[in-house]
Amino acid sequence: MLKKAAILMFAMSLMLAFSHAENAQASGDAPATRATWLWNPWMFVEDEAAVLAFLENKNVNKVYVQIDRDIPKNTYRSFVTQAHARGIAVFALDGAPAWVAPKGYTNQNMLMNWLGNYQSGSTEQAVFDGIHLDVEPYLYSGWNSNRAATVKSYQSLLQRAAVSSAQLNLPLEADMPFWFDEISYKNTFGSGLLAEWVIANTDGVTLMAYRDSAPMIIDIVKNEIAMAEKYGKHVVVGVETGVTDEGSIITFAEEGEAFMNVQLDEVAAHYSGYSAYEGIAIHHVGSWMTLKP
DSSP: OHHHHHHHHHHHHHHHHHHHHHHHHHHOOOOOEEEEEEOOTHHHHHHHHHHHHHHHHTTOOEEEEEOOTTSOHHHHHHHHHHHHHTTOEEEEEEOOGGGGSTTTHHHHHHHHHHHHHHHHTSOTTTSOSEEEEOOOGGGSTHHHHOHHHHHHHHHHHHHHHHHHHHHTTOOEEEEEEGGGGGOEEEETTEEEEHHHHHHHTSSEEEEEOOOSSHHHHHHHHHHHHHHHHHHTOEEEEEEEOSOOSSOGGGBSTTTOHHHHHHHHHHHHHHHTTOTTEEEEEEEOHHHHHTOOO
16 A cells, blocks of 8 residues: 555656646746848858858847748748758748838738748748738838828738738737837727737737947837737847948947847846847848948
């Protein structure tokens, strides 16, 4: 009897140990996202190994890759497969301000059709991990001439994208400027702040928090972090490395990579207790490659 009880207790202790291990894995100490945009896929057409080596060297674990339909699908399949082998998730990137024009959705339809064909013809190792849209409706002429209509068109576009991404069984993400929390809407989608609507209606956003100091970045993303917490969504905080004529506070081009990393560590430390904070993204591979140390 005692022997049976001892065996039973041992079995229960094993089950508890496995349970704790599984819970730890699920709650996860998954590494924070360290993402980047790859706007020029011809870079890996010309030298796939160099691009992959750069991403690996910079500890990137997520890359948004521009879809160029002039590049053969098998070239993308090779890159995605090699990225996956290095622990890097790959999201299909596309979008342009003209997508919010009256018939601009046809561009999105072409992307989704391309992706559907790509995914169905790919091995498990070569499929994309998600869709990442960068539309920037505020650069479309209608933003100034008829903002209400342009905002509604943008919302319609994201809603259509959500349907398409669900059919493809892929998460949908979007780039968003930090100041969308100052843009209101009142239309068939309801009323409120555009930032909150985008966060609620996508699986995740990458904020274009283009400032060159941790205190400024922390401040301009706080509203979006709070919104994402409310909806159980995730925010990636993006920073700029390219030379810009918009002002020196926009980019880390002058300060360099070492300074940037210190600032990003401060941002991560500040938001480490927030479940909505997913990590950082660096814009973009091309300018990051030439950023001073």
